[in-house]
Amino acid sequence: MPKVLVSDKLSETAVQIFRDRGIEVDFRPELGKDKDKLAEVIGEYDGLAIRSATKVTPTILEAAKNLKVIGRAGIGTDNVDKAAASKKGVIVMNTPFGNMVTTAEHAIAMMFAVARQIPEASASTHAGKWEKSKFMGVELTNKTLGIIGIGNIGGVVADRARGLKMKVIAYDPTLSEEKIAQKGAEKVDLDTLLARSDFITLHTPLIDATRNILSRENLGKTKKGVRIVNCARGGLVDEAALAELLQSGHVAGAALDVFAEEPATENPLFGLPNVVCTPHLGAATSEAQENVALQVAEQMSDYLLTGAVTNALNMPSVTAEEAKVMGPWIKLADHLGNFIGQMTDEPIKAINLLYDGVVSQMNLEALTSASVAGIMKAVNPEVNMVSAPLIAKERGIKISTTKQDKSGAFEGYIKLTVVTAERERSIGGTVFSDGKPRFIQIKGINIDAEIGQHMLYTTNRDEPGIIGALGQTMGGNGVNIANFTLGRSKAGAEAIALLYVDAPVPEDVIAKLHQTGLFQQIRALEFDVG
Numbered sequence: 126m127p128k129v130l131v132s133d134k135l136s137e138t139a140v141q142i143f144r145d146r147g148i149e150v151d152f153r154p155e156l157g158k159d160k161d162k163l164a165e166v167i168g169e170y171d172g173l174a175i176r177s178a179t180k181v182t183p184t185i186l187e188a189a190k191n192l193k194v195i196g197r198a199g200i201g202t203d204n205v206d207k208a209a210a211s212k213k214g215v216i217v218m219n220t221p222f223g224n225m226v227t228t229a230e231h232a233i234a235m236m237f238a239v240a241r242q243i244p245e246a247s248a249s250t251h252a253g254k255w256e257k258s259k260f261m262g263v264e265l266t267n268k269t270l271g272i273i274g275i276g277n278i279g280g281v282v283a284d285r286a287r288g289l290k291m292k293v294i295a296y297d298p299t300l301s302e303e304k305i306a307q308k309g310a311e312k313v314d315l316d317t318l319l320a321r322s323d324f325i326t327l328h329t330p331l332i333d334a335t336r337n338i339l340s341r342e343n344l345g346k347t348k349k350g351v352r353i354v355n356c357a358r359g360g361l362v363d364e365a366a367l368a369e370l371l372q373s374g375h376v377a378g379a380a381l382d383v384f385a386e387e388p389a390t391e392n393p394l395f396g397l398p399n400v401v402c403t404p405h406l407g408a409a410t411s412e413a414q415e416n417v418a419l420q421v422a423e424q425m426s427d428y429l430l431t432g433a434v435t436n437a438l439n440m441p442s443v444t445a446e447e448a449k450v451m452g453p454w455i456k457l458a459d460h461l462g463n464f465i466g467q468m469t470d471e472p473i474k475a476i477n478l479l480y481d482g483v484v485s486q487m488n489l490e491a492l493t494s495a496s497v498a499g500i501m502k503a504v505n506p507e508v509n510m511v512s513a514p515l516i517a518k519e520r521g522i523k524i525s526t527t528k529q530d531k532s533g534a535f536e537g538y539i540k541l542t543v544v545t546a547e548r549e550r551s552i553g554g555t556v557f558s559d560g561k562p563r564f565i566q567i568k569g570i571n572i573d574a575e576i577g578q579h580m581l582y583t584t585n586r587d588e589p590g591i592i593g594a595l596g597q598t599m600g601g602n603g604v605n606i607a608n609f610t611l612g613r614s615k616a617g618a619e620a621i622a623l624l625y626v627d628a629p630v631p632e633d634v635i636a637k638l639h640q641t642g643l644f645q646q647i648r649a650l651e652f653d654v655g
Contacts, residue, residue, distance in 0.1 A: 127193075127429040132156040132163060133176035135198060139418035146426040148172075164188045172196065172425045175204070183209040194428050196421040199224060199408055200278075201358065202438060203331065211439045212516075214509040218424050218436050221277055223417030224408035229281035231407045232326050232356040233289075235380035238401045239352050240265055240324075242378070245399065263323075263377075266290045271322030272310060273338060274329025274357065275300065280308040282326060294318055297329075319346040324354065331358035341366035349375055356382040356407045359389075368393040371400065382407050434491075440511045441490035451487055454539070455495045457554045457562035460576050460652055461541040462499020464552050464564070467650050468582070469500075475523040475544040476500065482537030485528035493526055496541055538565060564610075570621055572612040577625035578654050583638070584646040587613045587620040594641050595622060602634045 128149045131140060135152075143150035151170075156163045157178035167173065168190045175181065176198050186192070186209050195205055197219045210217050238244055241262035249256050270286045272279045275295040283293045287309045295310040296318045305312040315338075318325070325347070329335045339353065339362040353376060355362050364385060370376040371394070378399040384392055387405060394400050408414070427433040432452070433445040443451065478493055491510070498513035508516060517524060531537070535555045542551040553566035564574040568584075581599075585591055592611070599606055605627040613620035630649045638647050 127171040128169060129172035129174060129425060129429070130156070130167065130170040131174045132179045133174070133198070134178075135174060135176070135418040135422070136415055138415065139174075139198070139422040142419065142422035143426060146430060148426055148429060154178075160185065167192065172429055174198065174421055174425060177201070177204055179204065181205040181210065186210055186213045186215065189213070189215070194218060194425055196220075196425040198417040198421040200228075201330075203358070207439055208515075210511075212512050214507065214512040216428065216434060216440050216511055217438045218421065218428075218434075219438060220417040220420040220424070221436055223420045224410075224413035225277050226281055227410045227413035228356055228407040229278050229285060229328075231382060231403075232278075232282050232328070232354055233285050235354050235356060235382065235401055235403070236265065236270075236324055236326065236352070239354065239378040239380040239399060242399055244401050265324075267292070268323040269294060269321050271296070271313075271318040271325045273297075273315075273318065273325065273327045273361075274335070275305055275308055275310055276328065278357075279326075279328035282328060283308050283310045291324075294321060315343070316346060319343055320348060322348060322351060324352050326354040327357045327361050329357055329361065331360045336360055337363055339363060339367070344370055344376070347376070350377045352376070352378040352380070354380045356380075359383040359385040359387060365393050368397060371397050439515075441488060441494060443488055443491050447488055447491075451491065453556040453560045453562055454484055454487060454492060457556055458492045458495035458539060458541075459499040459502075460562055460564075461539060461552050461554050462496040463502060463652055464499075464567075464650065465541060465543045465550055466500040466503025468550060468648060469503075469543055469545060471545045471547050473500070473520075473522050473543050473545055475525070476517070477542040477544070478524075478526045479540040479542075480526065480528040480537075481533070481540070482529075482531035482535065484537035484539055485530070489526055489528065492539065493524065496539070497524065500543065535565065540566070564623065567612070567621055567623070568619070570612040570614050570619070572610050572621065572623060574610040574623045575608045575625055576652055576654060577607060578652055579626050579629050580650040580652065581622075581624040581626060581630050581635075582646075582648045582650055583622045583624075583644045585620055585622070585644045587615075587617050588643075591620070591622065591643055594638070594643050595624065598634060598637050598641070599624070599626070599630075602631070602637070604628065604630055604634060 126149050129143050131152045134154045140152045164185050167188050171191055172194045174196045183206055192215050194216045200219055200221050202219050205217055207217050242260045246260040269292045272295040275297045286293050293310040294313045295305050296315045302312040341363050344366050380401040382403045383405055424435045431445050432448040434440055434443045494510040494514055497517050498508055498510045501508040501513045501516055538553055538555040540553040554564050556562050562576055606624050607627055608625035610623045635647055
């Protein structure tokens, strides 16, 4: 039974989802702020469900010997070291849709608040003043709203803004002009957005490309009287520069829900007129809190019980339906990679995958990850589908994929080719109707080999005596052959044999085979067929 730790405050309904799905769960929200105690106990768990209080550092991950998945109830995963998690082979999930509407609504509310100076007007009125002429605002209608990052949340903001009769432009280099148009916005470059916008709202993650995107220089390019809204991430805006431009009158107002340092107890923007500040409330509605908690519990349960991967940040998503269909193909991809990995001693320069027929319509990213993991596991058994692509990238290995319509006798097959400085090595496989993976081609030679835990691979010239030598040597030394597959390129040319045996082939038996002088290559192989 999988075991999950909830180390932050999640709703009891979410905790119950784990229990109802048959997962053992410990609800210990106090651990989120106790990194030492968390490191002490995390090794017991397969899953970790968190919010923002828990910091998943390399130290925590190093102690997490059994951890398979981290689920963040919410969008932001700044509190998780995703690179360290990937190297450890731990999936990191978030819930990008649970608080999408809530965060977008907060951005719209902040836009209204700064346009009409509502917080200051409210404080003045509460103080018994009646300063009607002091709080002259502006309408949103017919104003231009510039959205930096028009993904899920930015798209909802665009929809609401169009309902307010605003003109919407967007800067998002990750989306095409057509995609942005579908969200009701005009695609522009950043300089154009800065120059044209009456309001600018940010809805992008904090990455190297977006850090300080509203820098002093870029803020200086904005239209005089612009109003800035940030409900995305602290660190997107140069807060000191924004404060200066507010004081000079170039920026008419700003509304921020997030700050470079949080909790924000001191900030150059605090105390300035027409600056609205809230304490990271973008997702703080009862509906959103419940939604993201329920989502993360469902996602983690699905992965731990069925292998379905949803909203993962460091692995291709695989639905529960895909997991059922693709399970044997993912196993095949792993076996193909593992065969190549055990056969290859020199550094790998490139990995090429060909997907033919029915398999070409599947989730190729997941299959590719499985193949690469199979290759890497030959050297490091702890590598998995999460960590393998990252390791390959670090080693400078180029990975390419090709897909094609059915081209042969099989409904579908995968061919894996590895390129080194010395040679190319290839293997092909398919999944039969019984759901069992099979090797169907090695080095361009057709075969039909059942895959077993213990195998022996040999190459030789096609000549009499090979079968007898193999059978006699193996049988004479107590090695039982379960399945014996032969193949050759043509009569008298190169031939191969693949034996599925009941136990690992001892080194002395391999030595005796070498002594016959009949074999060019002999390699004992092991596969995880569980």
